[in-house]
Amino acid sequence: xxxxxxxxxxxxxxxxxxxxxxxxxxxxxxxxxxxxxxxxxxxxxxxxxxxxxxxxxxxxxxxxxxxxxxxxx
Numbered sequence: 001x002x003x004x005x006x007x008x009x010x011x012x013x014x015x016x017x018x019x020x021x022x023x024x025x026x027x028x029x030x031x032x033x034x035x036x037x038x039x040x041x042x043x044x045x046x047x048x049x050x051x052x053x054x055x056x057x058x059x060x061x062x063x064x065x066x067x068x069x070x071x072x073x
Contacts, residue, residue: 006031 020027
């Protein structure tokens with residue numbers, strides 16, 4: 001894992017440290033998690049994209065599915 005250096009204003013740094021302590025984590029872990037959530041596609045995003053593509057298909061099926069039925073699996 002590579003190291004980086006970032007600059008934070010003192011108020012933001014202090015708030016981040018307090019938040020991390022309150023949630024039993026480190027500021028480093030907090031920043032990693034927030035960056036991953038921001039820049040990496042999640043499985044939920046992938047699922048929504050699949051549903052969107054399926055909705056665009058012009059096909060006739062006798063069996064009708066609703067999205068909520070798929071979440072009950």
